[in-house]
Amino acid sequence: MDGKTIGILGGGQLGRMIVEAAHRLNIKTVVLDGPNTPAKQINALHEHVNGSFSDEEAITKLAKECDVLTVEIEHVNADALQRVKDTLGIEVYPLPETIKLIQDKYLQKKHLIGHGVDVTPSVDVIENTVESLAKIGSDFGYPFMLKSRTLAYDGRGNYVVKSKEGLSEALEFLKDRPLYAEKWCSFVKELAVMVVRSIEGEVFAYPVVETVHKDNICHIVYAPARITDSLAVKASLLAENAIKTFPGCGIFGVEMFLLPDNELLINEIAPRPHNSGHYTIDACVTSQFEAHVRAVTGLPMPANFTRLSTTSTNAIMLNVLGDKVANKELETCKRALETPNASVYLYGKTTRPQRKMGHINIVGSSMRECENKLDYIISGSQASSS
Numbered sequence: 133m134d135g136k137t138i139g140i141l142g143g144g145q146l147g148r149m150i151v152e153a154a155h156r157l158n159i160k161t162v163v164l165d166g167p168n169t170p171a172k173q174i175n176a177l178h179e180h181v182n183g184s185f186s187d188e189e190a191i192t193k194l195a196k197e198c199d200v201l202t203v204e205i206e207h208v209n210a211d212a213l214q215r216v217k218d219t220l221g222i223e224v225y226p227l228p229e230t231i232k233l234i235q236d237k238y239l240q241k242k243h244l245i246g247h248g249v250d251v252t253p254s255v256d257v258i259e260n261t262v263e264s265l266a267k268i269g270s271d272f273g274y275p276f277m278l279k280s281r282t283l284a285y286d287g288r289g290n291y292v293v294k295s296k297e298g299l300s301e302a303l304e305f306l307k308d309r310p311l312y313a314e315k316w317c318s319f320v321k322e323l324a325v326m327v328v329r330s331i332e333g334e335v336f337a338y339p340v341v342e343t344v345h346k347d348n349i350c351h352i353v354y355a356p357a358r359i360t361d362s363l364a365v366k367a368s369l370l371a372e373n374a375i376k377t378f379p380g381c382g383i384f385g386v387e388m389f390l391l392p393d394n395e396l397l398i399n400e401i402a403p404r405p406h407n408s409g410h411y412t413i414d415a416c417v418t419s420q421f422e423a424h425v426r427a428v429t430g431l432p433m434p435a436n437f438t439r440l441s442t443t444s445t446n447a448i449m450l451n452v453l454g455d456k457v458a459n460k461e462l463e464t465c466k467r468a469l470e471t472p473n474a475s476v477y478l479y480g481k482t483t484r485p486q487r488k489m490g491h492i493n494i495v496g497s498s499m500r501e502c503e504n505k506l507d508y509i510i511s512g513s514q515a516s517s518s
């Protein structure tokens with residue numbers, strides 16, 4: 133399988149897990165990011181490129197070492213990727229135009245609306261002024277969500293505008309960033325679906341999962357989501373239809389809201405492996421990382437390769453975030469190591485409060501079994517099984 137070398141823009145945990153999946157298939161990987169980032173730590177087979185994934189020179193240097201470039205983060209220099217694709221004849225997946233579209237969350241919404249895909253009602257902020265936001269407030273009502281169009285992650289580009297009086301504070305918080313606004317969605321659950329697209333344009337959805345966020349950061353993922361089968365089918369179709377609108381190939385994470393009337397709306401799409409898909413490493417026939425590697429290198433993607441494996445029909449993923457007390461989060465990891473059918477993944481980062489340090493996958497044959505194990509891992513005591 134070692135015919136193609138993959139260049140990865142970004143060396144964080146997602147890059148690290150792409151490297152692991154590629155290694156298993158003897159596929160070489162070269163990483164562009166700062167020195168000693170998580171993906172570089174576990175790959176000494178090849179010299180990496182030190183630099184920024186926004187820097188054209190560094191991207192060109194990476195491209196010259198590789199046959200195909202991919203990303204573990206969407207906040208990259210998409211124009212530079214387009215140029216290396218055109219001038220060096222190298223493959224880039226996801227396509228640079230897809231990355232460019234998705235990295236502007238408002239353009240992403242407009243694109244999906246244009247293709248008849250249901251998304252959260254959104255409107256452009258023409259001018260960053262109290263007057264233009266007040267107009268949106270009177271149309272959408274309060275609260276509404278003010279979002280940065282670009283460079284957002286872990287909710288750090290979002291501000292909940294609770295009332296007209298909060299408008300100037302919202303503008304102050306998001307400063308001079310390009311903005312758009314979203315209608316408030318009183319969701320009953322947040323769902324997510326990983327979808328992988330082959331170069332032939334065929335899409336394969338992973339099971340629909342339920343994501344629980346804490347302080348805007350993914351906290352727990354339940355796989356499959358605790359919803360009816362008909363809703364799961366609906367969510368799956370919505371995600372597949374959204375990904376069919378992006379030519380090229382690779383894995384995508386589709387985040388959505390389930391509303392009280394069972395309506396489903398897409399919140400946003402990530403053109404890369406996604407936190408909500410980490411459970412696939414232990415619970416599915418093929419992990420999201422291997423699926424991505426297969427897609428971008430043109431390897432086979434047989435029927436059902438994204439389904440839950442027969443021995444792990446249920447799974448829970450717990451994110452391990454840096455504790456206020458340095459390294460205290462490792463106590464949670466230790467309890468996971470004591471737990472049957474739980475696996476610990478650490479990313480090789482220096483601990484910092486709220487930083488994503490690793491994750492834990494628990495698999496089982498019922499959600500109850502996984503939940504009992506989760507209780508122990510989180511708190512050190514087991515919930516009663518009555």
Ligand code: ATP
Nearest residue numbers: 252277284285286287288289314315316317345348
């Ligand atoms: P990510 O790390 O997933 O890329 P992000 O910074 O791009 O995060 P969003 O996904 O837009 O942020 O929002 C973060 C969270 O805020 C969502 O998962 C959801 O819990 C909440 N949220 C976002 N938009 C809305 C909305 N319109 N109404 C209600 N809650 C929302």
Ligand code: MG
Nearest residue numbers: 284285286400
């Ligand atoms: Mg986002």
Ligand code: MG
Nearest residue numbers: 286387399400
């Ligand atoms: Mg999100």
